[in-house]
Amino acid sequence: MTGLCILLSASALAADPRARDLGVPFEGTPGPLNAITDVAGVTVGHVTLNEDLDGGRAVRTGVTAVLPRGATTATTPVFGGWFALNGNGEMTGTTWLEESGQLEGPVMITNTHSVGVVRDAVIAWRVRAGGADASGYWWSLPVVAETWDGYLNDINGFHVQAGDATRAIETARGGAVAEGNVGGGTGMICHEFKCGIGTASRRVAIGGRDYLLGALVQANYGLRDSLRIAGVPIGQHLRDHRVYSDSGPGGETGSIIVVIATDAPLLPHQLKRLARRAPLGMARMGGTAGNGSGDIFVAFSTANAVALGGAVLARAEFLGNDALDPLFDATVQTTEEAITNALVAAHDMRGQDGHYAKALPHADLIRLLKQYGRLAPARESP
Numbered sequence: 314m315t316g317l318c319i320l321l322s323a324s325a326l327a328a329d330p331r332a333r334d335l336g337v338p339f340e341g342t343p344g345p346l347n348a349i350t351d352v353a354g355v356t357v358g359h360v361t362l363n364e365d366l367d368g369g370r371a372v373r374t375g376v377t378a379v380l381p382r383g384a385t386t387a388t389t390p391v392f393g394g395w396f397a398l399n400g401n402g403e404m405t406g407t408t409w410l411e412e413s414g415q416l417e418g419p420v421m422i423t424n425t426h427s428v429g430v431v432r433d434a435v436i437a438w439r440v441r442a443g444g445a446d447a448s449g450y451w452w453s454l455p456v457v458a459e460t461w462d463g464y465l466n467d468i469n470g471f472h473v474q475a476g477d478a479t480r481a482i483e484t485a486r487g488g489a490v491a492e493g494n495v496g497g498g499t500g501m502i503c504h505e506f507k508c509g510i511g512t513a514s515r516r517v518a519i520g521g522r523d524y525l526l527g528a529l530v531q532a533n534y535g536l537r538d539s540l541r542i543a544g545v546p547i548g549q550h551l552r553d554h555r556v557y558s559d560s561g562p563g564g565e566t567g568s569i570i571v572v573i574a575t576d577a578p579l580l581p582h583q584l585k586r587l588a589r590r591a592p593l594g595m596a597r598m599g600g601t602a603g604n605g606s607g608d609i610f611v612a613f614s615t616a617n618a619v620a621l622g623g624a625v626l627a628r629a630e631f632l633g634n635d636a637l638d639p640l641f642d643a644t645v646q647t648t649e650e651a652i653t654n655a656l657v658a659a660h661d662m663r664g665q666d667g668h669y670a671k672a673l674p675h676a677d678l679i680r681l682l683k684q685y686g687r688l689a690p691a692r693e694s695p
Contacts, residue, residue: 329493332653335679338543339653341646344514348490349527351514352574354615359496359510360477366467371664373437374473376431377496377510378481379420379529379572383612386552387442390415390621391532392629393613394585395687398592402568402607405432406456407578411587414581415621416613419482422497422531422570424466427473432457434478447623458518458569458609460533460568462500464556465664469590490529493658500664501533501565503655504540504548505556507662507670508532511655515643517577519636524577526640528591528647534567534606539599542653545685547630547678549597554671569595571648577640578616578630587612590641594648612644 331341344351344459357379366373375462380386395407403429406517418439423431435455444658445451469551481496490512494500498509514527527615537555540548571591579587588610591604620629632640659672 314400319409327685329658330675332657335540335657335675336682336688336690337652337653339646340467341515341643344516344525344527346489347514349514349529349572350487350490351487351525352527352576352615354381354383355527355574356380356485356487357488357490357521358481358483359491360481361495361497361499362472362477367509369666370470372470372472373405373662373664374424374462374468375496375499376473376478376481376626377422377498377531380485380554381416381574381615382618383485383487386419387439389618390417391613391615392579392584392617392621393611394581394588395609395611396585397554398608398610399602399604399606401605402609403428404456404458404570404609405609406454409454410456411690416456416611418453418455420572420611421455421478421481423457423459424497424500425459426468426471428457428459430471430473430475431478433620434475435482437475438479438544456611458570460477460501460570461512461530462533463665464502464668465662465670466500467665475523492654494660494662498531498655500662501531502556502670503532503652504535504582505537506656507659507672508655509659511653511658513647513650513654516644517576517639518559519632519639524575526573526575526577526643526647528644528651529572530648530651530655531570532652534569534595534608535598535600538551539601541597541599542678543687544681545681545687549676549682550599550681551677554669556670566603566605571610573610573612573644574615575640576615576634579614580629581633583634583637584614586637587640587644591648592645593645595652597645597649598652
């Protein structure tokens with residue numbers, strides 16, 4: 314039996330190319346790293362669990378943590394909003410997020426059957442990290458989201474432990490974000506290609522001021538034939554190694570979690586509006602949010618930290634609704650590019666019971682983009 318637990322902070326640099334390196338064309342101007350961590354203060358941590366067990370069992374899973382305010386996430390909330398396009402999935406803590414408009418603590422992403430242990434671990438972390446609230450009681454409703462990795466992972470073995478969630482939080486850093494087969498995305502499949510974690514960002518100019526908006530996705534949705542990249546029907550040309558070609562679900566049964574972060578000053582109802590635009594990026598890729606899919610989106614703003622400091626009377630700054638269109642555009646663009654980056658970064662994986670998921674072949678992607686006249690000059694990612 315061989316085992317491997319990998320801790321990956323956001324600053325872990327991957328040698329693999331990203332979608333822009335291969336010539337995939339995208340709209341908009343990315344931030345310096347083209348990652349959610351371009352939004353100042355946001356940190357990301359991954360814990361990756363990769364282990365071969367006896368009897369054909371395999372551990373291919375993990376945890377990803379997104380901390381809206383880095384080290385001060387435990388004590389200072391952010392304004393937030395969420396949206397479920399199709400609800401065959403889970404994101405805990407959303408009832409209070411909807412009620413209060415505040416996201417308190419990190420956003421955690423893992424596999425479907427590990428939501429409980431990760432949620433409990435976040436509560437324990439917050440107990441250790443900060444003081445009780447004004448009532449004198451410890452109180453926390455963490456936001457923990459999931460997608461199902463049971464095709465490649467021994468999901469009923471419950472291999473994610475509380476310490477894994479804690480390490481993902483405590484090793485979260487700014488900088489470049491590891492993508493593909495990492496963290497919560499370790500065992501995920503998208504459009505029947507190996508997939509996982511992806512990220513992207515955009516610069517947005519509004520009213521003479523510059524803002525940043527970033528997305529991080531855990532992509533695990535979609536069938537092969539529907540996959541489109543830059544408008545090209547990639548999936549219809551690459552039919553080999555389809556996960557569900559011989560047996561398995563006859564329709565969409567996957568899921569996606571998208572986390573949107575921005576430093577633009579927005580109120581909770583405006584952030585909900587951003588969250589509702591993220592599915593349009595998924596739709597550009599060919600996602601249709603079928604009956605068996607859990608497509609859940611959350612957005613937060615790192616602005617207004619002083620207003621969220623707990624004062625009885627607080628004043629918050631926010632953009633007018635008429636100024637939001639550039640942020641809507643950026644949300645769609647970053648979601649689309651983050652999913653593409655997740656596909657490009659992933660590697661072939663064999664897992665539970667010998668199940669196999671092939672990664673998107675880069676050479677074929679480049680060939681098809683060129684064939685359809687969509688290949689951009691390959692350029693180095695930020």
